[in-house]
């Protein structure tokens with residue numbers, strides 16, 4: 001899973017004992033050699049699923065890290081692409097990967113954009129937000145989009161309880177809970193706190209209309225359910241009555 005150019009175990013433990021922002025600052029130069037960078041298969045499946053939804057003008061990658069989602073926006077958007085992240089180290093790597101992108105350092109729980117984008121995407125970052133933080137995150141993305149704009153969120157489906165992945169995720173989350181009870185600052189990263197149903201509910205509460213598309217190219221669990229979904233959250237265009 002980790003290439004020889006990735007971080008050492010000592011560096012990973014150091015990251016896990018920092019804050020999320022500081023941890024990513026430290027990990028940034030080696031991040032693309034870890035399994036935490038969203039794999040190309042997920043990026044390609046997202047482009048494929050979105051290619052019929054466009055055309056798109058401007059695009060925003062929320063929690064862009066080193067720029068995985070920026071590469072998706074480049075393939076779908078005709079105009080400016082923007083990445084936002086709170087780690088200066090990750091943004092520095094994103095700048096090297098895509099010198100033409102606009103990169104903004106900001107907390108995704110308080111996004112500084114209004115009616116600016118036609119497409120927003122986010123990959124691999126939802127686990128960094130507690131359920132109570134999702135409304136602020138989704139409201140900020142809703143505000144950032146133009147009416148009719150689309151937010152696409154790739155999300156792993158909960159594995160069935162009979163699978164190894166289910167118990168591995170549970171074990172990881174319990175370890176993180178213990179770590180965050182005894183160590184400050186907390187490192188928020190949980191696998192099981194963002195189930196699809198709750199995410200859909202919070203997106204609707206933020207004002208989106210929500211659809212989900214299975215990314216079947218990425219495989220299925222043993223019970224036949226898809227491993228990944230693409231959540232398509234659309235910011236409605238106001239009707240004539242709401243303009244009065």
Ligand SMILES: C[S@@+](CC[C@H](N)C(=O)[O-])C[C@H]1O[C@@H](n2cnc3c(N)ncnc32)[C@H](O)[C@@H]1O
Nearest residue numbers: 024037038063065068085086087107108123124
């Ligand atoms: C696992 S990385 C994913 C990076 C990239 N999207 C990808 O898929 O490869 C998570 C990213 O989310 C960023 N992040 C986490 N919490 C954030 C927050 N509250 N505001 C902005 N960025 C945040 C981290 O700095 C990190 O770059």
